[in-house]
Amino acid sequence: MKLLTVLLAVSVALAASARAPRPLQAREGGLSDDWMQQQYKFALERIDLSMQQPGGAPGAVVAAPSKSNPDYWYFWVRDGSLTLDYIHHLLVSGNNPQFRRQQLEDFAAFSRHLQLTDNPSGPASGAGIGEPKFNLDGTAFTGGWGRPQDDGPAIRAFALTRYANTLLKEGKDVSYLYRAEMPPTTVIKADLEYVAHYWQETCFDIWEEVKGHHFYTRLVQRRALLEGADLARRLNDAAAADFYVQQANAIESYMDYYWDSNRKLLVTTLDRDGGLDYKNSQIDVQVVLAALHAAGSDDYLGPTSDRIQATAVQVINSFKNLYPINTQHPDLGTAIGRYPEDQYTGTGTGQGNAWVLATAAIAEVYYKSALRYRQQSKIPVTNNNLAFFQMAIRGQFSISAGEVINSKDTRFNNLLDAMVAEADRYMARIQFHTAADRNLHEQMDRYSGYMTGATHLTWSYVAYSTAYEARQAVVKAALQEKRRGFLSESAI
Ligand code: NOJ
Ligand code: NOJ
DSSP states (O other): OOHHHHHHHHHHHHHHTTTTTOOOGGGOOOOOOHHHHHHHHHHHHHHHHOOOOOOOOOOOOOOOOOOOSOOEEEEEEEHHHOOOHHHHHHHTTOOOTTHHHHHHHHHHHHHHHHHOOBBBTBBBBGGGGGGEETTSSSSBBOSOOOOOTHHHHHHHHHHHHHHHHHHHHHOOOTTTOOOOOOOHHHSHHHHHHHHHHHSSEEEEOSSSOEEEEHHHHHHHHHHHHHHHHHHHHTOOOOHHHHHHHHHHHHHHHHHGGGGEETEEEOOOOEEEEEEEOOOOOOOTTTHHHHHHTTTOTTTTTSOOOOHHHHHHHHHHHHHHHHHHHHHHOSSSSOOBOTTTTOOOOOOSBSSOOOOOOHHHHHHHHHHHHHHHHHHHHHHETTTTTTTHHHHTTTSSSOOOOEEETTSSSHHHHHHHHHHHHHHHHHHHHHHHHTTOOOOOSSEEEETTTTEEEEEEEEHHHHHHHHHHHHHHHHHHHHHHHHHHHHHHHOOO
């Protein structure tokens, strides 16, 4: 009886601390659960709307519903594929009735149509598959642009591969998505062939500015090839599967070159051979985005990679004193831009700003790595990631490089809690700069903090939502773990 009362009190207390009463007023700086939840709901609505643009072809995802200043009323293969990968996740994780399978079906058909469209990157079914953006009605965009961008077909390949796996699990036919036939007659096969044959070439980066070999592009290409190979094997295309794995391994053998051990930094681009030339620091949040977007079951260069974590620290430090909004509000997580030398204002050239999706990415890396450590019951502290942890610990206790903190160590929970609290500061940063209408633009002005650049950027909503879900997952796991811990202690 007494034990039961204690247990009850503890679980109530734990539940309460997970939903601790926090100020609802965003401007006060405290992170509000209510705000986050409402913002998530709103984000899902906007993501849904991104596929319902009047004049847009079925399956087309608008980057942002802004037709001028800036004109983002286009389908970008990258933004669209990241969005559909997330929609697929929402579908399989259940209870999201507003999302429909038809959206994936339409997206697959629209993508196939684009593959069959000649465009300035090259002919249909060939080099044209590297084209970064199309008109929303599915015709080619013929203006000048940084092209090709080879991350797009890779992200699209794994997004649709995952959908195909879902269909296979239900015993459904996927031959309209993948067939072994060569030259390719299906959307996934065409993307995989493109990735497998073009990855060694330089292309423009995800910011559409620098031509070279990019860490982000390589990492998503590797993921596309590995998941594509698994699908190919399931569909009796063994020779192709072997070829895709071989190419993925070849990519892997180059990934070490991105690591600068003196700077403790994964540089963003190697062998620049065109485009903008002023990113001298080589510090770029796209490396952190790569760890999130290309994440898979192998944990390869994912959120727990100490190289990724070291790079996150460099990214954070590069913006800490650069943007006045950071020095004005040091209590909030650092507002993060794309890279410190950025000159894109969101509408033209001048001074770059903080980005919602970049700031959310830092939160997500903290949440996701904390969850992974909890699952693995140990936290390896290295020379590379010590600073990443210390940023969260804020001097409350000490850890040192070389030790592995296991779950029996009192610092284990303390460190994971500190990481979640640190991530929360980045969410609080976004909350702080979001107006009452919940509109997530592309950027947050470096001086005023006001949202700026493309209005209702679809990618901002996706980035916010994946970070929010990562938070939900780690908070839940922590609660379960602590309950379990309490139960086993009280049993003694
Ligand atoms: C528009 C691109 O989308 C953006 O990423 C880039 O920074 C500017 N053009 C300037 O090149
Ligand atoms: C500019 C960004 O740099 C690029 O990554 C993105 O694809 C487009 N805007 C569209 O959102």
